[in-house]
Amino acid sequence: MKDLNMLLAGFGGQGVLFAGKVAAYAGLIEGRELSWLPSYGPEMRGGTANCSVCLSDEPIGSPLVTNPNVLIAMNRPSLEKFVNDVEPGGVILLDSSLIEIPVEREDVTVCRVPASKIAEENGLSGLANMVLMGKLFEVVGFCKEETLDAALQKCIPARKAAMLDLNRKAIALGRAS
């Protein structure tokens, strides 16, 4: 994909900002132009949270993604809010364990991944975000394989090193889903 204009959205605490950060670091490692913009404020305390990530080979204009070519929706309100903003030809990845409604669009690729279920069944509760990132990598290939792992390492601080392998496992499960 030439330019990634991604919107990640879900409840606060589902890790949309973290998942966005992994994509941003992948861009940094590959020397691309990039921006990462979180929503901030009351959303972070239990409401909806979202995050815009742009990767490009040209300087980034507006870092606020209003018409994403990739939407990662981790709950129903997020899907309902953004589904019609996705560019024709774009990709919608959604956590089908939490979102039961259909996507009423013919002009986008829809990937329904039971990410929360996959995570929980594998003892990776809370890592549905990384399951979806694994799937995103398979579908969109926004960076090289080794970059993805390097980005993950950048995002996990040394004191939480134990989390690295769990995140890797979640990504692998997402890729295989």
Place this chain on the structure above:
Amino acid sequence: MAEKVLMKGNEALAEAAIQAGCRHFFGYPITPQTELAAYMAKRMPKLGGTYLQAESELAAVNMVLGAAAAGVRAMTSSSSPGVSLKGEGISYMAGSDLPAVIINVQRGGPGLGGIQPSQADYWQATKALGHGDFQILVFAPSTVQEMVDLVALAFDRADEYRMPAMILADGMLGQMMEPVVLPEAHDVAAHEKPWAASGHKNERKHNIVNSLYLTPNALESLVVERYKRYEIVKANEQRAEEYLVDDADVVVVAYGASSRVARSAVNKAREKGLKAGLIRPITLWPFPVDTLKKAARHVKQFLTVEMSMGQMVDDVRLAVECKVPVSFYGRTGGVIPTPKEVLGEIEKLV
């Protein structure tokens, strides 16, 4: 070249200030600039510097005044409502010819307003930050890298011209992460401050830093002298970026976050074959009058885009002496305009 790191705008501002030799930070928390103060709180003690969370914005700005009077590089940061409170101290600094850096990560107003990004403090920053005849330098970054670069410049120019300097950012720039190359630590000693009230050790006459002058003629001549300095600043320090302006019929004028939206819109307009360009003021005071005047010779329409009800647009009209029509598009209250909206405005003008 130094390695690029990924940093939030707020944190990058703080690190850049440290690299510019700032070891005295006085603040009071407010969204969306709090990461800046938090970063300073972590870093300053390790550097032997001072981080102090004051009891109020008023106290913080007056601590900056005191530190600046002693000749050190000092900084405070806040967001819109907090900057209003700091206005009094900034007027006193201007009246005392003191250099310092003030950061405003703007949010929606008036009043407590909201916490989302805004550019509604343009008038405040460039025209009415406090009482009395005075100006401060106002820099408007549009990327995290530029935030870093302009902090260093703000400290240097503040010292050079002995006046406060502001970085006028907004919640979008403060909260976003972008790749950034951090600067090398630079030489603060280059700016000697023989006027500083830093202890005379019986070796020289004592210095007085003051803004109170009860004799009208004395006060007038001081202000007039200061305004002569402002003329030098206006002649030397105007900065703006021109993007696709040379052959443009419609030129968007926008700074900071809205200039990024405008750049996206200009790119879309060009894809459609429309001759659009962008002038992005980097200094808001002094306003880049010369760049606009030059463009006005061939541009057919100017469109000012701001995250406000229309403030900088007045300065654009003054700069082009109303010889070319200047229209305005803005969103306010924390709403960020979309490239599509701005493109629509460009299309109306072509």
